Amino acid sequence: MKKSFVGATIFGLFSLLWGGAIAPAFAQSDEALVSHKVMTPEIAMELAQATLKACRKADFQVGVAVVDRFGILQAFVRDRYAGVHTPDTARQKAWTAVSFRTDTAALEELVKSGELTQNITQIKNAMMVGGGVQVLAAGSLVGAVGVSGAPGGDADDDCARKGIETIQDKLEF
Template sequence: MNRILTGLALLIATAAPSFADEDDAFVSFKVLKPEIARVAAVAAMESCRAQGYQVGVMVVDRFGIPQVYVRDRFAGLHVFETARRKAWTAVSFRTSTLDLGAITAPGEMMAGIRELTEPLALGGGLMIEAAGSIVAGIGVSGAPGPDIDERCAQDGIDAIIDDIAF
């Protein structure tokens, strides 16, 4: 009987921490280190450059706060805001901005999103995910089409995949 009570007490003691986590006052999350964000941004810019396009690239953290911005020397003036908004939109809406463009097109149920001031439903913004969590967003602007911007953004993510894979 004494062994049963001791075993039961040990079971309760080891199970308690898993319940305590739910009542904890803090949340843990991951974001990219600035050095890794820079690698992604530069790789995306260089991908577009190799195709003959001058772009700007913004990487934001999981909350949409800018971490890194790079701009090729002849990229247009608009690319800073556009890249930032694409990256922000991807993390905010948890989808690629190219996909968001399709589901917010005029006549679609989500079309009202385009009436908000910050989201930009134009391809070139992607989430950066690791272990099932969003850790950042990347936005590319300046190529002659949103599909090209998105491909360059993906190349930026691909450049850091070994660093963020768990």
């Protein structure tokens, strides 16, 4: 019984994503190939370093991961006293933000409110805790930044947003 509930939940989420976000993108294009924008490695590293700097100003020792629009790690920095868990947690937060096309603080609230079931947290690599923030360029997803190590997801999220602000002008096309 439990297995079918998990399957139904994942199917429901897939249906929601397909019907609400993914399907229109496919329906609008009949072309065999698509093109998309991605951050350069230099911009990804600049974002990671700016985010680390924002956390340091708040006296937080963190790890910062930047992934591309497909969830693949582009850059990572870890402050010298950040916890051993921060590399994996930061990457998972960034991966979750691009995978679900939603910031992880919002996903955390949806799980807490019951709008998304707790079972969604069982998806491999999903981290439904604040600190994973999408990076958008002219409204298009180009990646995400994940932060781990500040005292709480809200603080991680704040650092991520401050880091994104420092490079946002370079992303507009």
